[in-house]
Amino acid sequence: xxxxxKCNKTATFHITELTKGKPEELHLCEDHARxxxxxxxxxxxxxxxxxxxxxxxxxxxxxxxxxLARLDQRSCPVCGITFYEFRNQxxxxxxxxxxxxxxxxxxLIVNIHGETDHxxxxxxxxxxxxxxxxxxxRLRREMKEAIDEEDYELASKLRDEIRKIExxxxxx
Amino acid sequence: xxxxxxVTTSGEWLRGSGPESDIVxxxxxxxxxxxxxxxxxxxxxxxxxxxxxxxxxxSIMQIQESGDLExxxxxxxxGIDRQFLVExxxxxxxxxxxxxxxxxxxxxxxxxxxxxxxxxxxxIQVMHSGLDLISAWExxxxxxxxxxxxxxFAYHPKxxxxxxxxxxxxxxxxxxxxxxxxxxxxxxxxxxxxxxxxKISLAVRGLYGEGSQAMGDFYQISNQITLxxxxxxxxxxxxxxxxxxxxxxxxxxxxxxxESHENxxxxxxxxxxxxxxxxxxxxxxxxxxxxxxxxxVNLGLIDDxxxxxxxxLFIHTQPAHLQKLRGIxxxxxxxxxxxxxxxRRHLNKNNGDESGKN
Ligand SMILES: [Zn+2]
Ligand SMILES: [Zn+2]
Numbered sequence: 001x002x003x004x005x006k007c008n009k010t011a012t013f014h015i016t017e018l019t020k021g022k023p024e025e026l027h028l029c030e031d032h033a034r035x036x037x038x039x040x041x042x043x044x045x046x047x048x049x050x051x052x053x054x055x056x057x058x059x060x061x062x063x064x065x066x067x068l069a070r071l072d073q074r075s076c077p078v079c080g081i082t083f084y085e086f087r088n089q090x091x092x093x094x095x096x097x098x099x100x101x102x103x104x105x106x107x108l109i110v111n112i113h114g115e116t117d118h119x120x121x122x123x124x125x126x127x128x129x130x131x132x133x134x135x136x137x138r139l140r141r142e143m144k145e146a147i148d149e150e151d152y153e154l155a156s157k158l159r160d161e162i163r164k165i166e167x168x169x170x171x172x
Numbered sequence: 173x174x175x176x177x178x179v180t181t182s183g184e185w186l187r188g189s190g191p192e193s194d195i196v197x198x199x200x201x202x203x204x205x206x207x208x209x210x211x212x213x214x215x216x217x218x219x220x221x222x223x224x225x226x227x228x229x230x231s232i233m234q235i236q237e238s239g240d241l242e243x244x245x246x247x248x249x250x251g252i253d254r255q256f257l258v259e260x261x262x263x264x265x266x267x268x269x270x271x272x273x274x275x276x277x278x279x280x281x282x283x284x285x286x287x288x289x290x291x292x293x294x295x296i297q298v299m300h301s302g303l304d305l306i307s308a309w310e311x312x313x314x315x316x317x318x319x320x321x322x323x324x325f326a327y328h329p330k331x332x333x334x335x336x337x338x339x340x341x342x343x344x345x346x347x348x349x350x351x352x353x354x355x356x357x358x359x360x361x362x363x364x365x366x367x368x369x370x371k372i373s374l375a376v377r378g379l380y381g382e383g384s385q386a387m388g389d390f391y392q393i394s395n396q397i398t399l400x401x402x403x404x405x406x407x408x409x410x411x412x413x414x415x416x417x418x419x420x421x422x423x424x425x426x427x428x429x430x431e432s433h434e435n436x437x438x439x440x441x442x443x444x445x446x447x448x449x450x451x452x453x454x455x456x457x458x459x460x461x462x463x464x465x466x467x468x469v470n471l472g473l474i475d476d477x478x479x480x481x482x483x484x485l486f487i488h489t490q491p492a493h494l495q496k497l498r499g500i501x502x503x504x505x506x507x508x509x510x511x512x513x514x515x516r517r518h519l520n521k522n523n524g525d526e527s528g529k530n
Contacts, residue, residue, distance in 0.1 A: 079212075080215070089335045093211055094215060115396045121313070121402075121403055133324055134326075136209035137209060137211050140210075144217070
């Protein structure tokens with residue numbers, strides 16, 4: 001069992017804090033976690049909603065270390081980012097993450113915005129604008145991996161698929 | 173774009189005109205957008221970044237609005253030129269300090285800038301002098317719509333426009349006004365005002381995005397929430413609070429004039445005196461003193477200075493501007509001497525003598 005960093009109780013809260021871009025792992029008991037999270041919000045009045053703070057709050061609520069570990073390993077099939085990487089960096093990897101991590105992101109989004117549904121400007125080009133084209137993100141990644149592994153046959157197959165999806169080049 | 177042409181002017185946001193411009197410096201709207209067929213910047217490789225830059229650059233230069241847009245390759249700029257664009261609020265500090273393929277398209281009048289490969293693939297900014305949020309929104313909305321016809325912005329019917337950070341998702345819009353609030357600072361009411369703004373989901377930052385103690389008493393108020401409200405509601409949310417803050421600031425100024433006129437006049441006159449005679453002066457002290465002088469001019473305590481000149485001094489005494497105006501790179505100590513010299517030259521030439529009128 002992991003001990004709290006501030007006392008000898010069991011650490012039940014595992015918080016990732018972003019300080020100057022460097023992720024820092026904190027393991028705290030319930031009392032110290034609460035103390036930590038409340039002083040945080042007092043010291044730096046949330047200039048923009050502190051994503052790290054919201055993430056920490058959200059993930060701390062009743063989550064066991066094992067559950068967190070399992071969630072952390074999930075990855076996006078399109079860009080390959082794991083949920084752990086997102087928690088650490090506070091930035092998503094690709095547009096498809098909003099779909100594949102939707103269950104995890106929704107409560108986070110409610111925390112930040114108090115809402116989950118967009119009511120503003122509508123994209124004129126949805127759905128072919130996004131759904132179809134996120135495939136390109138995956139194909140490009142797979143092609144790069146194929147090249148890295150010197151599997152040029154696969155790479156050229158992927159290149160053809162990419163060309164099919166891409167629009168004919170616009171004239172300059 | 174020849175940055176040296178910009179140096180001698182003061183930029184849109186300090187032009188010093190527009191409605192309520194004694195207190196409201198500028199109105200700004202920003203939009204975050206990403207191309208659907210690329211990963212977000214954090215997972216984009218060099219190849220991706222280069223392609224994103226070239227697609228967005230070509231598209232931006234195609235749209236009608238950009239008759240007078242010029243493209244600056246930020247990756248190839250010298251450090252001092254990147255800093256210069258930050259001081260003018262044409263690019264963000266993060267954009268200046270990051271690495272790899274990136275750039276910015278800037279309108280000649282500096283009202284429009286489009287940053288490519290910032291935290292999102294595209295950050296559009298429209299900035300107007302004074303209190304002018306609605307027309308800034310209308311202008312950015314038009315640019316966004318024109319671009320949407322050419323490129324595929326990442327969008328989801330439930331979450332709206334998709335951004336690298338979930339704090340910007342939905343509209344992707346950040347509406348802000350920059351206010352000059354020296355009297356609220358002097359009367360120590362500023363913290364109270366800001367705490368009440370945060371309760372209604374408005375964020376407060378300093379001039380260049382820094383935290384609590386803002387440079388030169390300039391504060392930016394902006395929306396925190398980007399999802400679940402329409403763009404126009406967000407524009408109104410920020411816009412509606414501005415008259416309230418203007419009223420607070422005016423009342424604080426009235427209070428100072430009424431209750432401690434000598435102290436106020438003394439503070440303003442001393443600030444003016446130091447700026448006109450100092451031999452070496454830091455950027456922070458300059459901002460602080462210029463703020464007092466600016467309020468003094470607005471209250472009629474100084475009558476031989478104009479707001480546009482003061483606004484110009486705010487920006488021309490910033491480190492990168494100072495060095496570009498001088499034409500050489502200077503270390504901190506030399507900058508402080510050059511800054512003092514610049515201030516003396518510009519503040520003493522108006523009335524020809526060294527003794528300020530009172
Ligand atoms: Zn503890
Ligand atoms: Zn992804």
